[in-house]
Amino acid sequence: MARMLLKKKGVDIVGGIDIGDKIGKPLHEVIGVEASEKASVPVGTVEDYITEKKADIVLLCTDSFTTKSFDKIKLIVENKMNVITSAEEMAYPQAQNPELAKQMDDLAKANGVSILGTGINPGLMMDLLVVMMTGCCEEIEHITAKRINSLSPFGKAVMEEQGIGTSVAEFEQGIADGSIAGHVGFHESIAMVADAVGWQLDGEIRQTMAAIVTDVDRKAPYGEALAGQVAGVAMNGYGSVDGEEKIVMEHPQQIEPEQVGVHTGDYVQIKGTPPINMMNTPEVEGGIGTIAMCVNMIPQVINATPGLKTMLDLPVPRAIMGDMRDRIERGDTHA
Amino acid sequence: MARMLLKKKGVDIVGGIDIGDKIGKPLHEVIGVEASEKASVPVGTVEDYITEKKADIVLLCTDSFTTKSFDKIKLIVENKMNVITSAEEMAYPQAQNPELAKQMDDLAKANGVSILGTGINPGLMMDLLVVMMTGCCEEIEHITAKRINSLSPFGKAVMEEQGIGTSVAEFEQGIADGSIAGHVGFHESIAMVADAVGWQLDGEIRQTMAAIVTDVDRKAPYGEALAGQVAGVAMNGYGSVDGEEKIVMEHPQQIEPEQVGVHTGDYVQIKGTPPINMMNTPEVEGGIGTIAMCVNMIPQVINATPGLKTMLDLPVPRAIMGDMRDRIERGDTHA
Numbered sequence: 001m002a003r004m005l006l007k008k009k010g011v012d013i014v015g016g017i018d019i020g021d022k023i024g025k026p027l028h029e030v031i032g033v034e035a036s037e038k039a040s041v042p043v044g045t046v047e048d049y050i051t052e053k054k055a056d057i058v059l060l061c062t063d064s065f066t067t068k069s070f071d072k073i074k075l076i077v078e079n080k081m082n083v084i085t086s087a088e089e090m091a092y093p094q095a096q097n098p099e100l101a102k103q104m105d106d107l108a109k110a111n112g113v114s115i116l117g118t119g120i121n122p123g124l125m126m127d128l129l130v131v132m133m134t135g136c137c138e139e140i141e142h143i144t145a146k147r148i149n150s151l152s153p154f155g156k157a158v159m160e161e162q163g164i165g166t167s168v169a170e171f172e173q174g175i176a177d178g179s180i181a182g183h184v185g186f187h188e189s190i191a192m193v194a195d196a197v198g199w200q201l202d203g204e205i206r207q208t209m210a211a212i213v214t215d216v217d218r219k220a221p222y223g224e225a226l227a228g229q230v231a232g233v234a235m236n237g238y239g240s241v242d243g244e245e246k247i248v249m250e251h252p253q254q255i256e257p258e259q260v261g262v263h264t265g266d267y268v269q270i271k272g273t274p275p276i277n278m279m280n281t282p283e284v285e286g287g288i289g290t291i292a293m294c295v296n297m298i299p300q301v302i303n304a305t306p307g308l309k310t311m312l313d314l315p316v317p318r319a320i321m322g323d324m325r326d327r328i329e330r331g332d333t334h335a
Numbered sequence: 336m337a338r339m340l341l342k343k344k345g346v347d348i349v350g351g352i353d354i355g356d357k358i359g360k361p362l363h364e365v366i367g368v369e370a371s372e373k374a375s376v377p378v379g380t381v382e383d384y385i386t387e388k389k390a391d392i393v394l395l396c397t398d399s400f401t402t403k404s405f406d407k408i409k410l411i412v413e414n415k416m417n418v419i420t421s422a423e424e425m426a427y428p429q430a431q432n433p434e435l436a437k438q439m440d441d442l443a444k445a446n447g448v449s450i451l452g453t454g455i456n457p458g459l460m461m462d463l464l465v466v467m468m469t470g471c472c473e474e475i476e477h478i479t480a481k482r483i484n485s486l487s488p489f490g491k492a493v494m495e496e497q498g499i500g501t502s503v504a505e506f507e508q509g510i511a512d513g514s515i516a517g518h519v520g521f522h523e524s525i526a527m528v529a530d531a532v533g534w535q536l537d538g539e540i541r542q543t544m545a546a547i548v549t550d551v552d553r554k555a556p557y558g559e560a561l562a563g564q565v566a567g568v569a570m571n572g573y574g575s576v577d578g579e580e581k582i583v584m585e586h587p588q589q590i591e592p593e594q595v596g597v598h599t600g601d602y603v604q605i606k607g608t609p610p611i612n613m614m615n616t617p618e619v620e621g622g623i624g625t626i627a628m629c630v631n632m633i634p635q636v637i638n639a640t641p642g643l644k645t646m647l648d649l650p651v652p653r654a655i656m657g658d659m660r661d662r663i664e665r666g667d668t669h670a
Binding site: 004007124129131132133134135138140196197199200273274277282285292293297312313314315323327 | 339342455459463464466467468469470471472473474475531532533534535607608609611612613614615616617619620623624626627628630631632647648649650651652653654655656657658661662
């Protein structure tokens, strides 16, 4: 995100926060770009940078879960700065942590700032895009969203979280002890879609998780799976409405899917009037997509009225090819 | 739209406006549905229904052009009612009528209401969807949007506007005298995309228009084209940025495209980081799509702060499967 921001006009990076021996280094060194006035602000601690109105907005990319990011968001908001976070559950904290969502909304309003969780998924492919396509439907009956993607571009941490290269027994153990998380976001995406279209979910969503065991050796830059080992995780999520699973999400993630003839892509299928049969192939890469979504939503979050926002509340994300300052509304009125 | 509204919870139709011998008839008779308390309000005149705060919102579906719809919108707004119009140019009146757009914005603000132009295209497929997909891009270099659709579901008026069944000479004449309009909306969609991503257009957009002459006889419910006659219109639009046509729109419309092996669909192709290669096949039918977009945006327009709005300003459209009243925000705050 810092590298992307450095390429954009009309925005300055106030500083970066990290831990360990990165503290004190110039940002450009930590993110691996050329030194320059803009790129060389020092990396510091929370105490250095989370101070009152130090910046217009903070990009928080430290956690996946609302409970884990809550204290950090609280501190930022109390220092009167807007927040965008890539924490998956924060895309719709109303789904699993409604009390924390209410607290964040109150805190944001009390401090005159806004909070948004976003990313490629949750944030766009299995929720906002789905919702928008229902917008050209008179009636909808059933929704299937699929994201069939490659894990190959990801780093070591993701390989471990997804159990790449484990045996099936190790994989089962990893799921049991929580060390293999798979995709975080079905609760959020399903609740977001249901709330958006006005479907009342019958209760908890149902989620399944299975190892994708490879028949052939597969090798990605940061992980490998030999024949018989786990090359990925297939997760499905189901939201039931009026006794029927009307919202279905399928999200198999694996390294080197092309090697076994799996075509990657993002898919939205809506049974309705009219039907929707949409695909984006190949899929938007998760890392780049999430970086872009978080950065591109900065103007919308700065312009928003105070409170906890979701992608359902704000104008659509868009690339920023001009000066970011041109997007910022001045004065008291908000669209 | 009236038929769709009658199927939705939490909304009442105050009345319908029409001309000629439809005036005085119950709405259900004019739109061809069963009589009922809700469906049987009388169809009346402008004077009957465009009175102060007669309704929360008026759906205006009478024109394609901003200049033609301006007086009607003014009258509605001065009667303190919100407006959604399907007039294609009103999707982005800033493109071709910036002074009228400013006047409408001022009028809407003075009367505390909002104005929106929307539809399937312009309104979604070649603009809002394109913009949203740029939202997951770090950089974009070139955009192509295609809408390859069938005119077969449309009625007699569209057949005439598109020159279906004319000879090539009659078609050329129809373009020259303006009786064959083709697609209205490229100026709007291209300006909307350019403004959204922060690209400065070099000047006027370039537009091309050619007859689709059929090799075989084609027959649709309300129009036909024999071999050698015009079966549709292929229109392209080009927006130039930094001397390069970076926004390209291709929109061939014809009756019975399947008969000659043309696969219909909506397509978004973005050269960027990452690239986007999206398709929806077959295309969303224009009539249903526009009806749904106009009705589904009602809550967003009622909730909006006063002024002239575009699809770029408001939360995304979404199907309304619950009670429409649940979508309406009470009080002074707007998201």
